[in-house]
Amino acid sequence: MNTPAEFVAWFRSVAPYINAFRGKTFVISFSGEMVTNAAFVDFIHDVNLLASLGVRLVLVHGARPQIQLRLDESQLETQTVMGMRVTDPAALQCVKESVGRVHHEIAALLSMGLPNSPMANAAIRVTSGNFVTACPQGVIQGIDLMHTGKVRKINAPAIHSRLEQGDVVLISPLGYSPTGEIFNLTMENVATETAIALHAEKLILLLDSADTSVLPRELTLPESKLLLENKTPARVAPIPDAIRSSLQYATKACELGVTRAHLVSRHIDGAIIQELFTHDGIGCMISQETLQALRKARIDDVGGILQLIEPLEAEGILVRRGRELLEIEIDRFTVLEHDGVILGCAALYPFPEEHACELACLAIHPDYRDQGHGERLLKHIENKTIAQDIHKLFVLTTHATHWFIEHGFNPATPAELPKAKQNLYNYQRRSKVLIKHL
Ligand SMILES: CC(C)(COP(=O)(O)OP(=O)(O)OC[C@H]1O[C@@H](n2cnc3c(N)ncnc32)[C@H](O)[C@@H]1OP(=O)(O)O)[C@@H](O)C(=O)NCCC(=O)NCCS
Structure with missing residues (x-):
């Protein structure tokens, strides 16, 4: 050092x-x-x-x-x-x-x-x-x-x-x-x-x-x-x-x-x-x-998830979520845990009226990337989406467009998002919209 x-x-x-x-x-x-x-x-x-x-x-x-x-x-x-x-x-x-x-x-x-x-x-x-x-x-x-x-x-x-x-x-x-x-x-x-x-x-x-x-x-x-x-x-x-x-x-x-x-x-x-x-x-x-488990997040994972996503939020790669919001939305999260340490996470937000789900906050700790963990988490999220009888998964990203395209997502426009999401779309952030039909 x-x-x-x-x-x-x-x-x-x-x-x-x-x-x-x-x-x-x-x-x-x-x-x-x-x-x-x-x-x-x-x-x-x-x-x-x-x-x-x-x-x-x-x-x-x-x-x-x-x-x-x-x-x-x-x-x-x-x-x-x-x-x-x-x-x-x-x-x-x-x-x-x-x-x-x-x-x-x-x-x-x-x-x-x-x-x-x-x-x-x-x-x-x-x-x-x-x-x-x-x-x-x-x-x-x-x-x-x-x-x-x-x-x-x-x-x-x-x-x-x-x-x-x-x-x-x-x-x-x-x-x-x-x-x-x-x-x-x-x-x-x-x-x-x-x-x-x-x-x-x-x-x-x-x-x-x-x-x-x-x-x-x-x-x-x-x-x-x-x-x-x-x-x-x-x-x-x-x-x-x-x-x-x-x-x-x-x-x-x-x-x-x-x-x-x-x-x-x-x-x-x-x-x-x-x-x-x-x-x-x-x-x-x-x-x-x-040792490695992909599981539903629990309230005591909030600290571990924050440690993982805060640096990405600071770099503007992920949208900022406070501890409070994370605590409220913890049920939406899946975590990848290795020996008690959170290595990855992803969240799934359903929009049932519009038969769509949003994949958000997909993150793998930088030391553990390129080992297929991102793909495993994505697959898990896709299966959860299908289990709700929803076949449209979308994601908003600023830095991982190609990763999602290589995993079957197609570029789309904000107009193709569910109405509630369109209203929240941040035109300054100008995230790319990508959709995958499952
Ligand atoms: C995108 C991310 C989740 C991928 O996780 P991962 O565990 O490294 O992914 P995998 O191991 O399944 O895939 C690795 C492959 O994807 C490629 N890749 C990784 N990040 C990429 C990116 N941002 N753009 C394009 N390709 C990327 C790697 O080069 C590797 O390619 P290879 O197989 O040809 O060597 C991870 O890079 C990450 O946490 N990024 C920051 C957060 C983010 O941007 N999230 C998306 C917004 S929700």
Whole structure:
């Protein structure tokens, strides 16, 4: 970003995401490896940024390397069954010490507030508690895993009430049982179950694996399941085991109500910011449904539509509509939405007495033009017109005459417009009139 104009354009480009994320719940998990890395402070700054934008944050941390170090120091050897460490009472002691230490280190970093740093005036309130009820994994292949457990229940109301207060909730990979025991859990298990219990908007799993490029940028739930069943779509390469396991968690989360799950490499500076605030992201996003939707506009789309059309109004390409008019006429609008951001819109105004409809305010965000979105919206509007048993569609345009001609419209005169529209025709604006017979 070299010029003030580029800065302004960039700042405006992130506004739709800020609006879309405010008040939403994100669960972010990160490993103990990440905590030991110097770049962890930058991650904490990004967490601070998200919190200050009004995102409700739950952080779930791991502590595997710290636990291993403590076990080595104590010269304790542990058995592993199907990739799970057996946590006997001596190992549990090391787990408690290591997890406690990591937990406090993270809380301390989140409490930073030095002037002239990204944390200045942040005043993040971190909260923790006995939110995770756990039970033992049990006996597997004849071996008792003792204090190695799994999540049994998440106290979602308690977490919600902390989030409601504006706190960042920090959860460790330990759980407690009604019998008063402590269990060693995996952070992926805790993060996934927490996101499901909270009906979170997003579950973000930061992966230790540096390369997530084997995964596509976006997967729908059915696509992700096919990938896990090795019925790989042609465009996707086989996935390594470490990423596969995270994809399993992400898929489960989406299947059970989390809107989106993201797998992002922790090695990229500003990974969560890049993933969340850019259209393409940098990791892999799994979503319950197709990300792009053409749908009837709702009242809460008014902000997004205004952001899209105001620059075009300022250039005189579209006729100016105030927020108030847009709110009144919102039912007339169709929007093209991608992952919560409005990329395009169009409005349809019927003139039933004269068996005609007007297509107005067709706009595609400049960054997403030339991808067929305009044509899709037009087709949708044409179908809506035909559904009303009207077969004449007209449009007034100053800048897109050829686009409409190439889509079957014919040049016409203002006299061919419905009477009510003729009376409103602005002879100074001198828009071209185009009509399509459907
Ligand atoms: C007109 C508009 C909706 C087209 O959206 P889009 O998603 O880019 O359209 P599509 O991808 O379906 O079509 C792209 C094709 O149209 C062409 N095209 C785009 N805008 C054009 C214009 N104003 N005049 C002529 N051709 C145009 C592109 O060059 C491309 O041609 P190609 O397929 O030969 O490469 C978009 O340019 C826009 O929002 N314009 C500003 C608002 C406007 O003028 N609206 C109309 C008044 S209601």
